[in-house]
Amino acid sequence: MIKREKGLLIVLSGPSGVGKGTVRKALFAQEDVDFQYSISMTTRKPREGEVDGVDYFFKTREEFEQLIRENKLLEWAEYVGNYYGTPIDYVEKTLNEGKDVFLEIEVQGAIQVRKAFPEGLFIFLMPPSLDELKNRIVTRGTESEDLIQNRMKVAKEEIEMMHEYDYIVVNDQVNLACERIKAIVMAEHCRRERVEHQYKKMLEVE
Amino acid sequence: MIKREKGLLIVLSGPSGVGKGTVRKALFAQEDVDFQYSISMTTRKPREGEVDGVDYFFKTREEFEQLIRENKLLEWAEYVGNYYGTPIDYVEKTLNEGKDVFLEIEVQGAIQVRKAFPEGLFIFLMPPSLDELKNRIVTRGTESEDLIQNRMKVAKEEIEMMHEYDYIVVNDQVNLACERIKAIVMAEHCRRERVEHQYKKMLEVE
Structure with missing residues (x-):
């Protein structure tokens, strides 16, 4: 099969x-x-009710900038002083599960x-x-x-x-x-x- | 549009x-x-109830062999003494109508x-x-x-x-x-x- x-x-x-x-x-x-909807990563503060790993992966600027340097983001951009991006590890892990x-x-x-x-x-x-x-x-x-x-x-x-x-x-x-x-x-x-x-x-x- | x-x-x-x-x-x-279902062409005799241009395009061997020589068939084969094939003109005409x-x-x-x-x-x-x-x-x-x-x-x-x-x-x-x-x-x-x-x-x- x-x-x-x-x-x-x-x-x-x-x-x-x-x-x-x-x-x-x-x-x-x-x-x-x-x-599977890909959860973005951001450096902006969580709004009321937002949950880490559900709405976004919330990170500090230092963490985010390190991920940029290590090529761990599929794509990223900066809007109004905050970073937004797509973490490559989460995407690859989900794809490998066949989703x-x-x-x-x-x-x-x-x-x-x-x-x-x-x-x-x-x-x-x-x-x-x-x-x-x-x-x-x-x-x-x-x-x-x-x-x-x-x-x-x-x-x-x-x-x-x-x-x-x-x-x-x-x-x-x-x-x-x-x-x-x-x-x-x-x-x-x-x-x-x-x-x-x-x-x-x-x-x-x- | x-x-x-x-x-x-x-x-x-x-x-x-x-x-x-x-x-x-x-x-x-x-x-x-x-x-649009592509109607085949054949040299076999129509069976009771079969209509030319609906079930098949019925042709003589001479007509079919001329179409082979003129490259007017998308594909063709011979089974049990009869030719079967797909006429290119019909296919192209239908495609050009957007179907x-x-x-x-x-x-x-x-x-x-x-x-x-x-x-x-x-x-x-x-x-x-x-x-x-x-x-x-x-x-x-x-x-x-x-x-x-x-x-x-x-x-x-x-x-x-x-x-x-x-x-x-x-x-x-x-x-x-x-x-x-x-x-x-x-x-x-x-x-x-x-x-x-x-x-x-x-x-x-x-």
């Missing part, structure tokens, strides 16, 4: 405003999804992960149109016209990075985007390069 | 006895499957199709074990032990051709095999190489 493969690293990214968080939450609310690991990160982070982990599954979440992306950015907050123009410029640059990805999933409807992502993961578990050696063993043994 | 891509050529193959026909029928019985074309063929035929049409999607249907394949061959008919041994030998040789395929789908349960095939097709419609140019147009226009 065929035993479970090593898990897949699934990276969902896309321009800011496309709805990555919404899609990720909808995906994890589904019963037939058994990906698929799911990362939802910004485009720049995804490019970092691709370099460290090219065998991952890189999915680019795409707005149905630039107009629609602008609508989503506008209705999200009270940004000024200048800020909106700037965010659209950044989004276009991020969309131009789509050639770094394996799949493009359009986020026209959240439930359809979820179906596509689940299909991609199921299909990748059937890719010949990934599973062939298991079947070759079958021929040798019997 | 994103218009429909050219369709995909989906080729389902696998060793004889694995259950290709059963999976194909189960797949086409499902409501959400809108592949996915589904072919269920023997391993040797699939290898021929791969050469003529490498951008197709080649799915290898795999028995859960060699013992299970033997069970299926044995329970199918009243073959002698020699014939069964011979069919198992051929099946093993066919399984060794799996490296020519893009995906391996294990036929442990027919409904699960169908789910995997549908997921593979959905995922391939999201592959970056296939759809990227459509999204690039979006960036240029807006």
Whole structure:
């Protein structure tokens, strides 16, 4: 019989405003999804109710900077004075248990992960149109016209990075985007390069 | 907005006895499957009730041999004095209409199709074990032990051709095999190489 493969690293990214968080939450609310959500590491203080190892791995700046030096992060960035990153050990341990690991990160982070982990599954979440992306950015907050123009410029640059990805999933409807992502993961578990050696063993043994 | 891509050529193959026909029928019985089943061409006489262009394209030997000479067949073979094959024109016309074309063929035929049409999607249907394949061959008919041994030998040789395929789908349960095939097709419609140019147009226009 065929035993479970090593898990897949699934990276969902896309321009800011496309709805990555919404899609990720909808995906994890589904019963037939058994990906492991990758817990980020941060140097910011825990908020009320947040639990270490559940919401985040909370670290000091010294600890975090040491992990950076030791190349123990799949990707990291600094926002508003705090570090955020993805610890490589947790990801590898979970993959080795045969579980698929799911990362939802910004485009720049995804490019970092691709370099460290090219065998991952890189999915680019795409707005149905630039107009629609602008609508989503506008209705999200009270940004000024200048800020909106700037965010659209950044989004276009991020969309131009789509050639770094394996799949493009359009986020026209959240439930359809979820179906596509689940299909991609199921299909990748059937890719010949990934599973062939298991079947070759079958021929040798019997 | 994103218009429909050219369709995909989906080729389902696998060793004889694995259950290709059963999976194909189960797949086409499902409501959400809108592949176009590729109609074969043959020189055998129509049986009662068979309709030209529905069950088969019925041809004379002269017509068929001319199509072979003109390279108008994706694959062909001769069984018990009759030719069988897949007409390339019908497949291309259907793909250009944006429909996915589904072919269920023997391993040797699939290898021929791969050469003529490498951008197709080649799915290898795999028995859960060699013992299970033997069970299926044995329970199918009243073959002698020699014939069964011979069919198992051929099946093993066919399984060794799996490296020519893009995906391996294990036929442990027919409904699960169908789910995997549908997921593979959905995922391939999201592959970056296939759809990227459509999204690039979006960036240029807006």
